[in-house]
Amino acid sequence: MNSRRQFLKGVAATLALPSLDAFGGSLPAAAAHPRRLAFVYVPNGVNLSRWLPPGETLQFADSLAPLAGMEKHISLLRHLDHDKARANGDGAGDHARANATFLTGCQARKTAGADIRAGISVDQIAARQIGHETRLPSLELTTDPARRSGQCDSGYSCAYQFNLSWLDEDTPAPAERDPRLVFEKLFGSGNAREDAARRVRRKSILDFVRGDAKRLQSRLGPTDRGKVDEYLTSVRSLEKRIENAERHRPAKPPIERPDGIPASYAEHIRLQFELMALAFQTDSTRVSTFLLAHDGSNRPFPELGIANGHHAISHHRNDAELLDQIAVIDRFYAEQFAWFLQRLEETKEGEGSLLDHSMIVYGSGIGDGNRHNHDDLPLLLAGGGGGSLNPGRIVRAGEGTPMTNLHLALLDRMGVHAERVGDSNGVLTGI
Structure with missing residues (x-):
């Protein structure tokens, strides 16, 4: 030593x-070989008909085809909901609630002022208990500019939409957009x-x-x-x-x-993924989140031949052309995620790989962008969790299961004690 x-x-x-x-x-x-925990957020829901497997076994459909060959490392999760992302009397604002609820399981207070309130997020519950063991308690990444004030979605503060991670009920953990600053945080x-x-x-x-x-x-x-x-x-x-x-x-x-920040969106995403991989590889942190883009993002994808904004397209009204464009965007995001998983798999650690010792949730807080639904969310769970996960399957929870039950199950595997996360009502089994 x-x-x-x-x-x-x-x-x-x-x-x-x-x-x-x-x-x-x-x-x-x-x-x-410690376990690592990460959450990767995809905005605006997905084209479910091209995202979900065609049968009862794990076979990646068109939108997830870039992940082909990685089946043994991934489970597709069904019937996990976020009830607190629904209106529950608060009216419109599903995009803001989708982001605010994804890791907290809490109903966001509807306000565009400074009196924001959600709840501590699952990653920060972990960071509080194990963050002292690494240089950084957690690492928060995004590709969006920082927003902590102003009105963004139907009377909700921008703080909800532009932050996944929450230090406590009224303090979001700001994510870093600039790869240079992330690099200096890790290695400066x-x-x-x-x-x-x-x-x-x-x-x-x-x-x-x-x-x-x-x-x-x-x-x-x-x-x-x-x-x-x-x-x-x-x-x-x-x-x-x-x-x-x-x-x-x-x-x-x-x-x-x-x-x-690269001009290429794909390169920006991959730089951030590379930094997350290096953070895990060097045990600089064991907990990370990545907001690929905020929910409601209206980014166009000219590099994919899509001139209209993602959010506008997500309101597809069952138009076949718009649904095809959503599937193309879904596949783009899956390509970047596949690149990240391959990067982790190629990083050997002991008898296995960094991917074997990781648990990575990938998905959206909205199912179908046209319906703004928050049930049976499109979710993947990748990695082996240090031997504690059994990937390569479709895992079907009971209908109406809170997604926060998954959070509790992952915290348990990280050695983190928590009575509950947001609206959890038990620990998800079978993963």
Whole structure:
């Protein structure tokens, strides 16, 4: 253990290490390969006829076809609801409630003012209990600009729609949109001035640790040397992608600094997924959320040949052309998620992979965007949960089961005690 402490002490940028056999052999299995928990949100519901399996066994339909070959790592969940995302006397505002309720299971107070209220989210329940074991208690990601005030949906504050994670009932945990800032949060020195100076000098974080890394690798076996090489290569590759995004952004007024956000939406999503993977790989955090886009997002997809906004299309009125466009968007999001899962599967950890030790919920707080329904939500559960999950199936809960029962089941597997999450009424079994 002295080698690792000396290495970390000498790393100016506090670069975290991946799990190595040389350092984990004397640790309990749970400490050597901890479980990770993530939630990935898809906006505006889906085209259910092209999203759900055609039969009784897990076979991915058109919209989820990019996940083909990953069936053994994924379960499709049926009949999980979010009752608190329904109006329940509050009128319109399903998009705001879908986001606010997805991880909290609580009815959002209908207000566009500062008196917002939802509930602590499942990820933050976990972060409170296990967050002290990692550098960051949790990591919140998005592709949207931050919004914590103003009116966004039928009298609801924008805070509901633009945040998945809630620290407590009236405090959302703001998500980070800029991959550069996420990267610095994970791998920076903690000194903003030093990190800014390094960027001006175009120095890689790896330039500050190269000598320490070589000394460490001289003490490692072949397997661990390969892990360190692969990890450092991944870090540098990610740096280059962010730098490239900064250099090739369209010209902006000189008063605004480059923000590292790619012009390509797909590249933006994959950069954020890559950062989540590295955060898990280095045990910088074990809990993360990713809002791919807020519910109600009206982003067009010209790269897919879709000029109209996603939200407008989601009100399809059973128009065949609009339903086809929704399916294309659903498939686009599935492609990005498949890329992330493959990235986790390729990252070896002990006898398995990072995916084997993760639990990742992917889905939407709305079923069909035209109906704005919040029952039988489109949900996937990926990963092995450190051997605690049994993927590769369609898991059918009883009709009307709160999605928060799933949250309780995942918390239990993370070693986190919770009596309830929002409107939960039990622990989901059979997953």
